[in-house]
Amino acid sequence: MTQFKFSVGPWNVHTGADAYGPATRKDIPIEEKFKKFAEIGFSAIQFHDDDAVPNINDYTEEEIKEVSDALRSGWITTGPRTKQFEKNLCEYLRVDNCVCLNSATAEMKLSFLRIHILLVLLRQFIVVRQ
Numbered sequence: 001m002t003q004f005k006f007s008v009g010p011w012n013v014h015t016g017a018d019a020y021g022p023a024t025r026k027d028i029p030i031e032e033k034f035k036k037f038a039e040i041g042f043s044a045i046q047f048h049d050d051d052a053v054p055n056i057n058d059y060t061e062e063e064i065k066e067v068s069d070a071l072r073s074g075w076i077t078t079g080p081r082t083k084q085f086e087k088n089l090c091e092y093l094r095v096d097n098c099v100c101l102n103s104a105t106a107e108m109k110l111s112f113l114r115i116h117i118l119l120v121l122l123r124q125f126i127v128v129r130q
Contacts, residue, residue: 007044008037034093045093046107077102 010033037045059067070081082100090098101107 005043006041007046008042009046010034038094043095044098046104 010030034045070076073079073081075081086098086100089100090096099110101110
């Protein structure tokens with residue numbers, strides 16, 4: 001039987017702040033969100049650019065140099081730095097696999113492709129079983 005996998009984004013758990021009023025509860029640190037997502041069975045996490053680049057104004061000179069080196073290398077959205085980031089992210093999240101895509105559109109296309117493959121396999125399984 002096929003086992004479905006589901007993803008979630010950190011923004012799906014509200015920070016507790018209200019743009020038009022006082023905070024409704026204490027903020028939940030992102031690490032705690034990750035732990036809770038794993039506990040309730042999510043197998044992937046989606047990120048917005050502001051999730052992946054928190055505290056952008058607090059970069060050190062070394063971090064700024066790393067970004068500059070990446071820009072000069074010609075490898076902006078794919079390549080060795082992306083592969084290393086995926087590896088580091090897997091280790092940090094304690095998961096076996098992750099993939100970094102350049103847009104939500106690419107993520108949706110990949111998700112629909114996986115669903116299509118599952119449906120084709122399921123249809124073949126049903127035909128063979130009958």
